Amino acid sequence: xxxxxxxxxxxxxxxxxxxxxxxxxxxxxxxxxxxxxxxxxxxxxxxxxxxxxxxxxxxxxxxxxxxxxxxxxxxxxxxxxxxxxxxxxxxxxxxxxxxxxxxxxxxxxxxxxxxxxxxxxxxxxxxxxxxxxxxxxxxxxxxxxxxxxxxxxxxxxxxxxxxxxxxxxxxxxxxxxxxxxxxxxxxxxxxxxxxxxxxxxxxxxxxxxxxxxxxxxxxxxxxxxxxxxxxxxxxxxxxxxxxxxxxxxxxxxxxxxxxxxxxxxxxxxxxxxxxxxxxxxxxxxxxxxxxxxxxxxxxxxxxxxxxxxxxxxxxxxxxxxxxxxxxxxxxxxxxxxxxxxxxxxxxxxxxxxxxxxxxxxxxxxxxxxxxxxxxxxxxxxxxxxxxxxxxxxxxxxxxxxxxxxxxxxxxxxxxxxxxxxxxxxxxxxxxxxxxxxxxxxxxxxxxxxxxxxxxxxxxxxxxxxxxxxxxxxx
Amino acid sequence: xxxxxxxxxxxxxxxxxxxxxxxxxxxxxxxxxxxxxxxxxxxxxxxxxxxxxxxxxxxxxxxxxxxxxxxxxxxxxxxxxxxxxxxxxxxxxxxxxxxxxxxxxxxxxxxxxxx
Numbered sequence: 304x305x306x307x308x309x310x311x312x313x314x315x316x317x318x319x320x321x322x323x324x325x326x327x328x329x330x331x332x333x334x335x336x337x338x339x340x341x342x343x344x345x346x347x348x349x350x351x352x353x354x355x356x357x358x359x360x361x362x363x364x365x366x367x368x369x370x371x372x373x374x375x376x377x378x379x380x381x382x383x384x385x386x387x388x389x390x391x392x393x394x395x396x397x398x399x400x401x402x403x404x405x406x407x408x409x410x411x412x413x414x415x416x417x418x419x420x421x422x423x424x425x426x427x428x429x430x431x432x433x434x435x436x437x438x439x440x441x442x443x444x445x446x447x448x449x450x451x452x453x454x455x456x457x458x459x460x461x462x463x464x465x466x467x468x469x470x471x472x473x474x475x476x477x478x479x480x481x482x483x484x485x486x487x488x489x490x491x492x493x494x495x496x497x498x499x500x501x502x503x504x505x506x507x508x509x510x511x512x513x514x515x516x517x518x519x520x521x522x523x524x525x526x527x528x529x530x531x532x533x534x535x536x537x538x539x540x541x542x543x544x545x546x547x548x549x550x551x552x553x554x555x556x557x558x559x560x561x562x563x564x565x566x567x568x569x570x571x572x573x574x575x576x577x578x579x580x581x582x583x584x585x586x587x588x589x590x591x592x593x594x595x596x597x598x599x600x601x602x603x604x605x606x607x608x609x610x611x612x613x614x615x616x617x618x619x620x621x622x623x624x625x626x627x628x629x630x631x632x633x634x635x636x637x638x639x640x641x642x643x644x645x646x647x648x649x650x651x652x653x654x655x656x657x658x659x660x661x662x663x664x665x666x667x668x669x670x671x672x673x674x675x676x677x678x679x680x681x682x683x684x685x686x687x688x689x690x691x692x693x694x695x696x697x698x699x700x701x702x703x704x705x706x707x708x709x710x711x712x713x714x715x716x717x718x719x720x721x722x723x724x725x726x727x728x729x730x731x732x733x734x735x736x737x738x739x740x741x742x743x744x745x746x747x748x749x750x751x752x753x754x755x756x757x758x759x760x761x762x763x764x765x766x767x768x769x770x771x772x773x774x775x776x777x
Numbered sequence: 778x779x780x781x782x783x784x785x786x787x788x789x790x791x792x793x794x795x796x797x798x799x800x801x802x803x804x805x806x807x808x809x810x811x812x813x814x815x816x817x818x819x820x821x822x823x824x825x826x827x828x829x830x831x832x833x834x835x836x837x838x839x840x841x842x843x844x845x846x847x848x849x850x851x852x853x854x855x856x857x858x859x860x861x862x863x864x865x866x867x868x869x870x871x872x873x874x875x876x877x878x879x880x881x882x883x884x885x886x887x888x889x890x891x892x
Contacts, residue, residue, distance in 0.1 A: 518810040541810055541858075549884060563881075572804060575858055579884040584892065586885040588790040594817045614892045627890045638888045 305338070306360050307374040307474050308352045309452065311482075312415070312463070313777050314508070315346050318369045320693035320709065321511050322352060325363040328514045331355060340379065340472075344464035346774055348415055349454070349472070351376075357477055364478030368485075368507050374450060374474030386471045387433055401475055402434070407441035410449045416463045417455045427451060431473070448476040462773045487569070488533065494568055495560045497528040497551060499608050501601055505697075505707075506534035512693065512709045513597035513667045515540045520575075522595045524582045524655065527551055529562040529574070531599050536571040540596070545578040545585075547611050547640060582651050583612035583643060583728075592716065593661045602648050604671040605744045606703065610643030619735045644738045645671070647731040649684050654724040657688040658716045666710045672696070673703050673747055681706075688714040698775050702748045791822035792867040792876070794829045799865075800881070804858040811853055812844050818857075827856040 310318045319337065326335050331354065338351040348371070354360045357375070364373035377398065378389030401408070410431065412424040419427070431451070438446070452472045457463070488503035490496060501509070509531060515521055517539030523531050526544025528551065536542050544562070555561025566573045580586050603610035619641040628636050649670070656666040666689065672681050683694060683706070693709040731738055824835045834852045836843075843849045866875040867883055874891075877884050 518807045518813070520810070520813070541807075547886065549882075549886075554880075573802065575804070577882045579882055579886055581886055584887060588819075590790075590819075591817070594814075613887050614889060618889055628888045633888070636888055638886050 304356070305351050305353050305376070306477065307376040307472060308350045308364075309371045309374065310348045310350065311369050311371050311480075312348050314369060314504075314695070314697065315775055315777065316695035316697070317508055317707065319350070320695055321367055321369055321508060322363055323693070324512050324514060324709070325366055326354065326359065328366075328511075328516060329359050329362045331359060340470055342468045343466060343470070346464035347454075347466065349452075349470070361478040365481065366511065367480045368482070368504060368511065370478075370480050372450065372479040373477045374472070375477060376472060376474040379470065379472045381469050381471070383427075383430060383471065386473060390434060390473055398434075401447045402436055402438065404437040406438035406447060407445045408436060408438050408447045408449060409440065409442050409445040410451060413450060413452045415452070415454045416457055416466065417453075419453070450474055450476055464772065464774070484537070488537070490530070493528075493530070493565060495528050495555050495562065495565050496530075499601065499603075500528050501530040501534075503530075503534070506531050507537070509599050509667050509707065510534040510538050510540075512707065513599045513665045515597060515599075519596035520594060521597045521599055522659070523600045524580075524585075524598070524652065525600045525602055526562065526574075526577065528555075529565050531601065532574055533565055533569065533571065535597075535599060536566060536574075537569070541572070542574040543576045543578075543595075544574055545580040545582070547579065547581050547613075549579045581613045581640075582610075582648065582655065585651075585655055587659070592658055593664075595659050595664060596661055597665045597667065598652075598656045598660060599665075599667045600652070601669045602645070602652060603643070604645045604648075604669075604705075606671060606748050609745070610645070610648045611640035612643040612647075613638060614641050619732075641735070642739045644731075644741070645744060646741075647738060650724075650727055650731070653684060653686040653689070654720075656710075657686055657712065657720060660712045662712055662715065664712050666708075666712070668708055669705045670708050671703055671705050671744055673744070674698070674701065683708055686710075688712055688716055688720065696775055700748070703744070704775075789869055789871060791819065791825065791870065793870060794826055794862060795866040795868055795875070796830055796862065797864040798862075799830045800861050800863045801859050802861055804854070806851070806854055808844075808850055811850055811857070814857065815839075815841065815844055815853070823856070827860065830860050830862060832856055832860055 308322065323335060336353040339345065339347065340349050340351070343349055354363070360373045364370045375397070377393045378386050380386040380389050410428050412419060412427050428451070450473070454466050454470050456467055456469045457465070484507060485504050488507070490500055490502055493500070513521065513535070515535045515538040519540045521532065521535040521540040521542050523542070523544045526532060526546045529544060532542040532544050551562075555564070562577060563573055578586070618639070652668065653666070660666060670683060683691060685691075689710040690713045691708060691710050693707070695707045696704050697707070698704040820839050824837060827833075827835050832855065835856055861881050862878050863881050865878045867878060868875050
């Protein structure tokens, strides 16, 4: 059955993939169909989605972060006359159970891209008198919630997705996102934070992309302060994390301000294991395969935080020769680390995921992309064991954005893959310096703009010619 | 699940455990999770590890049919999830190299000459 799915107008690229992931989590096997209302831009918050049952629609909506509401549509039209016509011709047997005496209801008027005054809202509600409501009104805790939503026709002047025709929708609410999770988990009330802690909304979205559910085992190889695992634990998963930086995972900022306390703060189960380990040389026993249901992480891509791997900086560059740590200093020796470029980091991550994820398990991670106008189509990392199911861009600055990639393991990890990965590992080691320079994203993002550009006349006309429509910026 | 990954070491599993302090943390019981994990675990190494940490209730050998028994699952649950090595070390069976465990977190990082 087709349902009206209304999204929050934010993180536009993340909205449909979230619903698709959750559909799979709630047992929908085939891919789901989408439809847009007439003349609506794909970035419009209004979409129609075909789902097998109301229960599935409710489960998806209630678990989601970006679905404002999922509705059984009783009618739509481009004027109130058309809407009345449509509602009247909607089958009686679909309507009557929700209108009968003994039930309570509430009607909410909502709009997109305009404001409707309180008085006008009341008038619009009164104009619905042709619907035979028999129940009583209850504004606080109604049995059935009805929504009247409208968009006006507006071009592209106001920064919203262009709508060329006024549209009205009336429907019965089935479910909607619990956005109270976001203030609950917001970072400003989190006790222990690092410079790159993942914000709560995004971490919850990542957990949804990873199909996290009770009893699953989720791993984050760059755990940091645990912000992604907190979201996974919220949805009931067992969690494990590793980080190369012992100060982050072990010490934190005191006995009640560390990774463990971040879980305690919300009454969530602690991770079943935290490790200090190097993603470049993971310490898993050789026979261990297919343990994790999902790997969810935000790898260091060298813009706000750079990656590190084992082996000293000078050692990797070949400035100093190999040396042996003296025996008397071994116990407290702190091994040095060197730069870890993004390409190598992602290669290691894919190899680890291919080996350690169960079949059908998901790898969800961020990948940075430079936003150059003349840049060719971005090629996302690929692996023969994986199929890319979603890529959602979030623009971070005029120079670069990050893309959340969701990959599903579809092929098993064979000895050939292991061998190829080992060879690649050695190649990275041999050409350490070259890779480090080639993959330096930091300079591309922060180096001053090409002087040729800034001398080209006044910057003012340039500003005005910029389109107002913001799309992925929201 | 862990092993020693020092260059040249071929037999880095199972790591021997040196105990200084074990803590018990209560964890919610989830039979489905335990059934999943059972298949992934080297039972012998797991039983030895639990024994070193002072928990000797687990049977020497186990098979999937035992997962039907609540009593067995409870013991497995306790050994797997509720026993934490707070302070101590994991020791490589081949080289004797110690990976220290502090505040419940094993440090599996290698020294420069082991990479």
